[in-house]
Every structure is written in structure tokens, then in C-alpha cells.
Amino acid sequence: MRTVLVAGGCGFIGTNFVLHLLRTRPELRVVNLDKLTYAGNLENLAEVEGHPNYRFVKGDICDEALVDKLLGEGVDVLVNFAAETHVDRSIKDPAEFIRSNVVGVQTLLVCARKRNVRRFIQIGTDEVYGSLGPSGRFTEDSPLQPNNPYSASKAAGDLLVRAFHKTHGMDAVITRCTNNYGPFQFPEKAIPVFVSNAMQDRPIPVYGDGLHVRDWLYVEDHCRAIESAMERGRAGEVYNIGGGNELPNIELARLILRELKKPESLIQFVTDRPGHDRRYALDSAKIQKELNWRPRVTLAEGIPRTVRWYLEHQEWLGKLRSGDYLEYYRRHYHQTHGLKE
Ligand SMILES: NC(=O)c1ccc[n+]([C@@H]2O[C@H](COP(=O)([O-])OP(=O)(O)OC[C@H]3O[C@@H](n4cnc5c(N)ncnc54)[C@H](O)[C@@H]3O)[C@@H](O)[C@H]2O)c1
Numbered sequence: 001m002r003t004v005l006v007a008g009g010c011g012f013i014g015t016n017f018v019l020h021l022l023r024t025r026p027e028l029r030v031v032n033l034d035k036l037t038y039a040g041n042l043e044n045l046a047e048v049e050g051h052p053n054y055r056f057v058k059g060d061i062c063d064e065a066l067v068d069k070l071l072g073e074g075v076d077v078l079v080n081f082a083a084e085t086h087v088d089r090s091i092k093d094p095a096e097f098i099r100s101n102v103v104g105v106q107t108l109l110v111c112a113r114k115r116n117v118r119r120f121i122q123i124g125t126d127e128v129y130g131s132l133g134p135s136g137r138f139t140e141d142s143p144l145q146p147n148n149p150y151s152a153s154k155a156a157g158d159l160l161v162r163a164f165h166k167t168h169g170m171d172a173v174i175t176r177c178t179n180n181y182g183p184f185q186f187p188e189k190a191i192p193v194f195v196s197n198a199m200q201d202r203p204i205p206v207y208g209d210g211l212h213v214r215d216w217l218y219v220e221d222h223c224r225a226i227e228s229a230m231e232r233g234r235a236g237e238v239y240n241i242g243g244g245n246e247l248p249n250i251e252l253a254r255l256i257l258r259e260l261k262k263p264e265s266l267i268q269f270v271t272d273r274p275g276h277d278r279r280y281a282l283d284s285a286k287i288q289k290e291l292n293w294r295p296r297v298t299l300a301e302g303i304p305r306t307v308r309w310y311l312e313h314q315e316w317l318g319k320l321r322s323g324d325y326l327e328y329y330r331r332h333y334h335q336t337h338g339l340k341e
Contacts, residue, residue, distance in 0.1 A: 003029040005075040008082030010040035012185040020223040029053045035060045043328040061104035071115035079121040087150045094149035101153035109164045120172040122161040127151035131277035139283045140238040147275045165236040173233040177241040182219030183309045194256045195310040208272030210250030213279040217243030218297035228291040242282030245299040259307045
């Protein structure tokens with residue numbers, strides 16, 4: 001049985017990926033290593049806690065002794081989602097971004113090499129390419145031109161992965177995706193903020209003139225793309241993963257308001273983010289051609305599905321907004337495992 005170590009499996013995409021593997025790949029064992037920062041929610045994975053092929057380990061990817069021990073137990077593939085991810089937070093305080101997104105990647109790479117992990121998958125972002133004008137798309141060969149501390153730290157992590165492949169011949173693949181949406185996204189990111197504010201008739205904050213364009217990728221499509229890179233990606237390659245759903249933020253806000261039958265008057269323009277990239281769009285021809293992956297969920301299907309999920313999970317949303325989700329780990333996990341708090 002192969003073992004996949006998922007780092008950062010209690011965050012938004014990691015949660016979806018762990019659930020995807022456990023639902024569709026009974027021949028894989030999944031170990032989830034997560035530090036449980038404010039963005040990690042153990043309760044997301046409550047339904048698989050007793051799953052025979054699943055194990056959770058609380059820990060930091062920068063903790064070399066722990067990572068070495070885990071990888072020494074036998075890991076075939078390491079998929080790294082663990083990162084600080086919120087651009088606004090990186091502008092206020094970049095230190096933690098450098099630690100987790102750069103030093104953390106380096107620690108994983110050093111230990112993976114030492115313990116002969118067969119494949120290393122680094123989950124990257126389109127933000128490393130910087131900003132586009134009204135036309136064109138980034139390919140895997142576009143220069144890296146990050147414009148904020150978050151994307152700069154992600155670019156540094158990607159470059160370390162590339163260097164370990166070139167220097168040590170490590171089997172490593174980098175994926176770079178566009179903005180994800182779907183279940184379990186922390187309510188500091190646009191879509192869950194829009195939905196949860198609108199549900200409570202509170203204003204929806206839209207940066208600047210609202211004309212910043214993002215390409216939206218349904219998280220399930222992303223999980224399938226990562227799986228294909230894990231299984232069939234070529235070592236040393238980068239694969240762009242785009243949703244093919246470009247939309248200005250203001251249109252996204254309108255779409256969500258229409259879905260919730262709320263008035264457009266809830267839209268409130270707020271001061272633009274410094275260094276705010278105008279447009280991101282990826283050319284995904286490489287992954288489509290080489291790995292035969294295509295996004296299946298259009299925005300017309302994915303937005304109603306996502307809005308419905310948040311409507312049906314208002315308690316989940318409420319706990320994250322109030323901070324109560326942190327209690328789950330403290331009470332439930334420590335009790336179940338007989339651990340000291
Ligand atoms: N969400 C998006 O739209 C998007 C787009 C492009 C790329 N990405 C990339 O995908 C990955 C996952 O993004 P997400 O939105 O799920 O993030 P998230 O913020 O929801 O979750 C991050 C997870 O990593 C964990 N973590 C953070 N630092 C850690 C550390 N030092 N050690 C162990 N665990 C740690 C957190 O506890 C959390 O569970 C990130 O690498 C991000 O850069 C995300």
C-alpha cells in the first residue's frame with residue numbers, strides 16, 4: 001500500500017484533497033501533517049477520523065525532527081499544501097510567510113531527499129507570475145514576477161523545489177493553480193466572505209473598482225489535477241491549472257448576490273489592496289495535453305453548488321468566524337487520543 005503524506009491537509013484545498021483521496025483511492029494510505037494555524041480546522045475531517053487509511057499528525061513542516069521521523073516511517077509521495085496563504089496578512093507581517101512557505105519547503109525537501117520519498121508535489125499559485133494586462137495568459141515559461149510578500153514567498157518555495165530537482169535529481173513536480181472555490185474555504189477569502197456577509201445582510205467588501213479579474217477553479221477539479229500530476233506528471237515539470245472561468249470581482253459579487261436573492265446595494269467598494277494584481281489567467285494547455293486533465297465544473301454550476309454548501313453549513317461558518325473551531329481540537333482531539341493539553 002502506498003502512503004501519501006499531505007502537508008497542510010486541514011486547510012481549504014488540503015481538506016478537499018484528503019477527502020478526495022480517501023473517497024476514491026482505497027489503495028492509498030493518507031497521513032495528514034498540519035500545524036493547525038488559524039487556517040487549519042481539524043473538524044473539517046471529522047468524518048474520516050476513524051478511517052483505517054487515515055492518520056492525522058499535528059506538527060509544523062519546519063520541525064525537521066518530526067518531518068524526518070514521519071518520512072522515515074515510509075512515505076511514497078509528499079504533497080505540500082502547507083502555507084500561509086492570505087495576501088493581506090502577508091502585507092501586514094511577512095515573517096510567518098517566509099517561515100512556512102520558504103523554510104518549511106526547504107525542511108520538507110531536505111527530509112524527503114534523506115528518506116528517499118519517491119515523489120514531491122509542491123502546490124503553487126498563479127500569483128508567482130505577477131499581474132497581466134487585459135489580454136494573454138501565463139504559461140509555465142512566463143517569468144516569475146511576484147508582487148506581494150505572499151507570492152514572493154511562494155515563488156521562493158517553488159524555486160527551491162526546482163533546485164532540488166536540478167541539483168539532486170529529486171523527483172519533484174510543481175503545480176500552479178488559479179483561485180480555488182468550493183466547500184471548506186476559510187471565511188477571510190472572497191467567496192465565503194461574500195456569501196456569509198450577504199446571508200446576514202451585511203455589506204460585501206469589493207476592493208478598488210472591482211475590475212480585478214480572477215480565473216476561478218472549482219476545488220474538486222483542482223484535486224483531480226493534483227492527483228493526475230501525482231500519478232502521471234513528469235519529474236521536474238511545472239503544470240499550470242486554470243479553471244477557464246475568468247471574472248471581474250464585481251461580477252463575482254453580483255453572481256453570489258443573485259444566487260442568494262440579495263440586493264446589489266450590499267456591495268461596498270473598499271480601499272484597494274497595495275500592489276493588487278489586476279488580472280490573473282493561466283494557459284493550462286500543458287496539463288490538458290500531457291495529463292489529459294480538464295476542468296469539469298463551470299462557474300454556472302460551481303457557484304450555486306458552493307453557495308448551497310455554505311448555506312447548509314452555517315454552523316461551520318459561524319464557528320470559524322467566532323474562533324470556536326479552535327475548541328474542536330482542544331476538546332475533541334485531546335480527549336479522543338488521551339493527550340495532555
Ligand atoms: N486557495 C486558493 O485559491 C489557492 C490558489 C493558488 C494556490 N494555493 C496554494 O494551495 C495551498 C493550500 O491553500 P489553501 O487555500 O488550502 O490554504 P489554507 O490557508 O486554507 O490552509 C493552509 C493549511 O496549511 C497549514 N499550515 C500552515 N503553515 C503550516 C506549517 N508551518 N506547518 C504545517 N502546516 C501548516 C494550516 O494549518 C492550514 O491547514 C497553499 O500552498 C496555497 O499557496 C491556494
